[in-house]
Amino acid sequence: MISIKQLSYAVAVEKTLHFKHAAELSHISQSAxxxxxxxxxxxLGLQIFERDNKKVLITPLGRQVLTHAHSILEQVNNLEQLADSQRCPLSFPISVGIIPTICPYLLPRILPLLNQRYPNAQLNIVEEQSQVLLDQVRSGEIDTAILALPYPCDGLLTMEFWQEDFYWVTLKEQRLAHRKEITSGELNHCNLMLLKEGHCLKEHALEVCRLPQQIANQGVGATSLNTLIEMALGKLGTTLVPQMALEQLIGRHRGLSAVHLNEPGPHRRIAFVLRPNSTRMPSIEALISLGREALVQSEDANPGKN
Incomplete structure (x- = not known):
């Protein structure tokens, strides 16, 4: 079988028209x-070179062989570059699913770092609920997803990179608004509003707080934390917000107060979810590192519990 090395040796002789010089160029002995x-x-059943002690000539058929050899070697080089770029993080577009209670609060932190470290990176972002994203990861429709744990991710690999607690958000005029901590028992009397069914943040809040079933069945219809904040501002009730979202959600609302939920934590864990045999591991690991760094920087700028 014809080998790549044989073709590269032939191209070296074509370039130098000298077997000794071609051998030196190829870092092998002349006899080899x-x-x-x-x-x-x-x-091949044909002669590529005419050679004697004084010169090397290329035969007419040999020129055709060498033309093909150049094409083959170029394609092999392209394949090697493709493999190298795959090993280099974020060299190819990558699709990332993110749940709604993380996406708008993580992206503004991570994208500036991404653009700085990997200016040619291409992220395709899909914002959906947890189960939809898990199905897309399993089917190969997206490469990875960022979810809040605990959540059943059977058959998939989870790579945790952040932990955080919940904060109770209420109007400052409320009786408990100026406390530093609040317990789940006290929330029973605070007209607590949570996201509608299907959002894992609601399940996490119920689990952490051990809230009664009437809260679980209380549907306010909100599908975003922004809506819950507006409802709290409108004196319709209070809500729970993850630490990651605090600054963006209530930073501009001076009439709101955030009180740390004094229950064993972390209240939720943030992780990348991917297929165990994923070929995008270098890129995902790079995103994990960026995500952790971005959140640490944000935490340093806005100190809080974590």
């Missing part, structure tokens, strides 16, 4: 190069 080319000509 001659043996390889003799075997190549034997396999």
């Amino acid at each position: 190069l001659s043996t390889a080319l003799n075997e190549l000509e034997k396999q």
